[in-house]
Amino acid sequence: MSETPILQLRGISKSFGSVQALADVDFEVRDGEVMALVGDNGAGKSTLIKCVAGIHSPDSGEILFEGKPVHISSPKDAGRLGIEVVYQDLALCDNLDVVQNMYLGREERDWLWRLKEPLMEQRTAETLRSLSVTTIRSIRQPVASLSGGQRQSVAVAKAVQWNSKVVILDEPTAALGVAQTRQVLELVKRLADQGLAVVLISHNLHDVFEVATRITVLRLGRDVGVYEREKTTQQEVVQAITAGIPTKVAGIPTTAPELAS
């Protein structure tokens, strides 16, 4: 793990009208770790991610990337920094094939504006191989014909192939069966092993405890603490999700468990 977190959020607040979605939230992720972001529905996970992805702009607070303050105002900005988000249902276009999806919006073309299909096809195959995504029969089949796990794998591969440094996965296993979930979680682990910073948003604490290095808990738009996977239990995290008290000091677990016991 490196010293400075690659991505660091400080005191992020965001309201929609009279609804305070995020209040003074701190968050960070380091190279080579899987940082889980958990919380109940409405805790502010998606809003936080959308602030990083350039979909929302925070009302206050700052975003540091590699230690330097940055301003992210569009998905393109995020992409330029090396931040990629894999959205739950909106990652791929069903009508396009695997290669077309992988290069969507960033197609390689020649001076006649013609797409360099063989090049993109070859690189797609390489990317998938490097991530050990081997179950896809043909990279020229439409993604509509892929299984849920394969689709997620393609979506993740699409996100990481642009030399990205931070990959944010929004509920990547939500719609998957047991075997498919395993496939995707293995992929998540491999990304961190390759040195990427991975943010995993999930409802499923089983999944979280299987792959996460650290866990950030959000509750009612505030962060209630960061837990090291190896020093915490599912019970403790559940307590934090349902009854955690916000702390101002990032990186220090709250006293939430004492509340309940």
Place this chain on the structure above:
Amino acid sequence: MGPTRTLQLARRLITAPTVGPFIALVLTMVFFSLKTDRFFQAQNFSLVLQQVMIVGVLAIGQTLVILTAGIDLSVGTVMALGQVIMTKLAVANGVPVVPALLLGVLTCVGFGVLHGGLVTGVRLPPFIITLGTLNIAFALTHIISNDLTFTGLPKLELFWGRTFSISGTDFTYGVVLMLVLYALAWYGLNQTAWGRHVYATGDNREAARLTGINTNRVLLSVYTLAGLTYGIAAWLLIGRTQVGDPNAGQTTENLDSITAVVLGGTSLFGGRGTVIGTLIGALIVGVFRNGLTLIGVSVIYQYLVTGILVILAVSVDQFLHRRNG
């Protein structure tokens, strides 16, 4: 790389979406060949192509719009307006032929920009927007022309109706232009990033936007190019009829262009379809009208058949859409 390229090309041309429409076209042709001797003749095919020319070019624009999950009900009347402007300016107002043609085309492009602007800016449904412009263009056509038909047109305006001969069969230059436009549309949709973005936007606008595609710019380009095809169709229409007729292009062209697109296998739900399919669809419509005329079926029954055809094709589309989820 050469052989794989060729293989890819071959596979793309024959993959599922265009095979169905092609079989339908062949069956239609076999049917009419058995019904009448006058059908299967080079001169008759040349006639079918000339009859298909206008709807064929309009259907290119319609295909672009429908690929983005939109629809354009105004195609025929916008073309008619363009045609009236081209001919009236040249004949009644003494405008030189080139600016007259340009102004006609620009009017149609203007309608396309208007459609695109309303779809992206105000976020209105294309159906309602183009239902509105259908009436606006219809009214303007009659106001500007004063219900007069313009004759004695300059040669350049009639150019696309001129013919050349290949082994005794006459073809118009307009038919050649139509085929060139189809080739260009095919190139744009299949070989360029722009085309890919059109398909992506049509399938899932939000996903395309989150990927970083400027979907508003894609939609605006689609409606603008569609307007351009209506403008070109207006010029072709003058070549075909040899006059500027305010009543031309307003009866069957709207529905026929949609019928051609749908028969060609393009989904009304957006994101799926090919421009080659549309060409086949336009030929199916043309062959039906031609064949029914040859075997002496009255024009009114042709409307009946076209109506049934389009509903059948849309049903197939709906069925496939449900099956694919």
